[in-house]
Amino acid sequence: MSEKALNMPSLSSGFLSVVRRDVLLAWKRPGDVLNPLFFFAMVSTLFPLAVGPSSEQLAFSGPGVVWVAALLAALLSLNSLFMSDFEDGSLDQLILSPQPLPMTALAKALAHWLITGLPLVLVSPLVAITFQMPAQTISVMMVTLTFGTVSLSLLGSIGAALTVGLHRGTALLSLLILPLAMPILIFGARTVSLAAADDAVSAGVYFLAAYCMLTLTLAPFATAAALRISNE
Amino acid sequence: MWTFFHKLASPPHFYDLAAKFIPWFAVIGAACVAYGTIAGLFFAPADYQQGDAFRIIYVHVPSAYLSMMAYMVMAISAAIGLIWRIKLSHAVAAAAAPLGAWFTFLALMTGSIWGRPMWGTWWEWGDPRLTSELLMLFLYFGYMALRAAIDDTAKADKASAVLALVGAVNIPIIHFSVEWWSSLHQGATLVREGGPAIQTGMLYPLLAMIFGFTFIFGALILGRVRTEVLFRERRSKWVRKLVLPEGDQA
């Protein structure tokens, strides 16, 4: 059935509407963007403070620390992905809109990435420099972080959908998502370490890209199913 | 044929049918485990590399195998429950989770004990299988935590089913990632069970233990599902008839 006959705007219009709305909401509440960023920066600072500032240690542990901090910052921001929609009744509207729910879920996850993941990737070089990571690794780090944060937004949207409205949802969300996010962390951090050692990074980058494609295609369906279940 | 499955999905029929199978499974399982333990501990030849320490394989490998099989049982019954809306299937998934978690824990513990004489440490992050078993334990915890957090049983069934399926897709990816990571890690000792070609003297007790554990798992899960069924159907007539004394059937 064509969309005109169905009496509804096109799929791309629906997709962009959701993305635009969420970005607009974040624009009105800068904390949504800034808090995860500050968290990312602060967590990265914890390690040199706790472990000691020796140059070798910093350069060695830099990739791992940046990645763990990025993972934690993403987890922190995921909890509220569907929370306000659930509370003000917008989630009912999203589920009942003629747009396919997986498409809407994908739009929400990508909006989440634009709000939290992308700024994090852009800020990461600053953190990398404080860890005295060599320059050639920074580009690799940004590429891996891009694929990784997109995957996290998508994977995390499943967890957020499963735990929306639950008591103490954040801790549960982390418990659900962290084991699933391990491959991203492993490959992300290890690839950057390989770059620092001047080794070939293509395998790791390809894996992260493939994982990203996998979550892009499958996660929205799981998120849509979870949203319907949680909203009952 | 379909009537058989239809009957199986009915809780009271399953309750009675399972009761018949449990003693058989338990006995066969115990017998296999008994044979495997005695043969493995006393009659199997010592490994030329590891000496007697390798004998923990007879508990470690079946546990690890069962931990994965339990997850498969959980994921498949969750899928069946979700797609065909069969409540009993959800009960099977709920019953499988704690069993799977215990087997995973057992595998980790025996793996750690095995590792002590081999690597000199109680835990080796470089070993891929141990690390991915640990992550699987976390997946089980997550599943059980999600179930516990949702009050309504039907909703908990469906939500945890989605989680189980997402986990099932991720498990091969997790295994592969951890293996790749450890192969890059210079100096890790890769542990292989039993050496390059396993002798029959070692193999048969191992197979017996695997069978035995599987049958015991079968007995345990049938028992757990019966309990789940009783709890879920506690308001229905057939349960009240079973549980309450004759005069009290109000």
Add this chain to the structure above:
Amino acid sequence: MTELLSGQDLCLFRGDNCLFKSLEFALNTGELLVIEGRNGSGKTSLLRGIAGLLEFESGTVHWSGERVEDNYQAFRADIVWLSHRVGCKADLNLIENIRFESGLRATDESRLQAVLERLSLSPLVDLPLRSLSAGQQRRVALARLLMAKARIWMMDEPFTNLDKAGHTLVVELIAEHLADGGGCIVASHQALEVDGRTRQVNL
């Protein structure tokens, strides 16, 4: 007069309690269906089930002659949902909310001014919804209803937070919608009388 929606053999449980069994209903064009019952009797659940927000234990809902499952996109394009929650973002103003809606479903942009006038919302257009009173927010939700090009209105407790004038307004809007050939399903513990054909489902 054509049939818009009908349901057969609907059954729903809440936990272990059976809320209703073998329930039937029908809604034709120009009709109002009122779901009545005490609090907790399952009015909201029935309405949510018909809309598709929760699953019935058994039974089917038919829309324009076919099963909802067979053509759910067209079904959802033809219904508008109003619950006791606003359904709009509190941080955005009315125009931004309406613009978002029009990206998801077909809306009649040309009616915007008329709708705002009717609901006395014109002076409030630029304010974020959180600055509005509860009654004003409810009227924003009604604006969403009026702007949508959907034949079936589904309303859960539409009179919440409304004063007497607001109550009369809602009844008028429903009557006009019915006269236009639309249909309306309302779940309410308050009595609702509208000129024209009204059916009832009692829980």
